[in-house]
Amino acid sequence: MNGPEIQIDFAPELRLFLPAERRQGRTCLLTDGASTLGHAIESLGVPLTEAGPLLVDGREVPVSHIPAAGESVEVRAVSRPQRVPGAPLRFLLDVHLGTLARRLRLLGVDAAYENEDLGDPALATLSAAERRVMLSRDRGLLRRREIWAGAYIYSDRPDDQLRDVLERFAPALAPWTRCTACNGGLGPADKESVQEQLEHGTQRSYDVFAQCTFCGRVYWRGAHHARLAAIVEDAVREFGDAAA
Numbered sequence: 265m266n267g268p269e270i271q272i273d274f275a276p277e278l279r280l281f282l283p284a285e286r287r288q289g290r291t292c293l294l295t296d297g298a299s300t301l302g303h304a305i306e307s308l309g310v311p312l313t314e315a316g317p318l319l320v321d322g323r324e325v326p327v328s329h330i331p332a333a334g335e336s337v338e339v340r341a342v343s344r345p346q347r348v349p350g351a352p353l354r355f356l357l358d359v360h361l362g363t364l365a366r367r368l369r370l371l372g373v374d375a376a377y378e379n380e381d382l383g384d385p386a387l388a389t390l391s392a393a394e395r396r397v398m399l400s401r402d403r404g405l406l407r408r409r410e411i412w413a414g415a416y417i418y419s420d421r422p423d424d425q426l427r428d429v430l431e432r433f434a435p436a437l438a439p440w441t442r443c444t445a446c447n448g449g450l451g452p453a454d455k456e457s458v459q460e461q462l463e464h465g466t467q468r469s470y471d472v473f474a475q476c477t478f479c480g481r482v483y484w485r486g487a488h489h490a491r492l493a494a495i496v497e498d499a500v501r502e503f504g505d506a507a508a
């Protein structure tokens with residue numbers, strides 16, 4: 265029952281997804297003669313969200329290509345910055361990426377995230393409904409056909425995750441314009457109108473500068489401000505031209 269045998273050469277940055285014994289150079293694969301190249305790539309563990317151009321004997325083919333015997337396939341990585349046509353660039357993060365979500369919001373990047381685990385089907389549906397790029401470290405989630413677009417998050421460290429997303433998608437940065445708690449937009453706030461929300465010490469010591477137009481949360485330059493400002497400065501220096 266063996267079908268056509270093909271050779272696949274994965275870009276070095278994609279080899280971490282492969283089984284250990286397939287990570288050295290090109291790998292040999294028996295296909296069933298009916299499944300697509302996209303299926304073959306996924307069957308080796310590589311999310312299609314991470315695959316860029318696919319070349320068969322030097323000629324670019326779509327993921328729907330049915331491999332034939334003896335073909336030599338090259339799978340390149342996605343190009344950076346990656347364009348996601350069809351909708352404004354916005355993201356949806358799975359339940360494990362809360363810190364990354366808050367940092368993206370801090371930079372003004374539209375990053376939907378729920379503290380509770382919605383489950384893979386609901387996340388995929390939401391990605392499609394709102395045309396959001398699904399960010400996840402879960403390869404199973406990224407394989408779901410419904411998702412609008414997706415990207416694997418390679419690191420488990422928030423610093424590296426943020427740099428990865430900013431480098432890969434080059435979103436426009438607009439620091440201090442979005443609520444880190446709910447992703448809503450920030451508007452101006454004056455101290456009098458938000459007084460009841462503030463601790464007495466806060467009222468005395470800090471200047472309120474913004475309020476979320478969605479959840480009402482008030483923002484001021486308080487104890488965490490220096491740490492957040494450092495994150496913003498680093499990101500804007502390296503990736504942004506929209507510095508406030």
Ligand SMILES: [Zn+2]
Nearest residue numbers: 443446476479
């Ligand atoms: Zn809010």
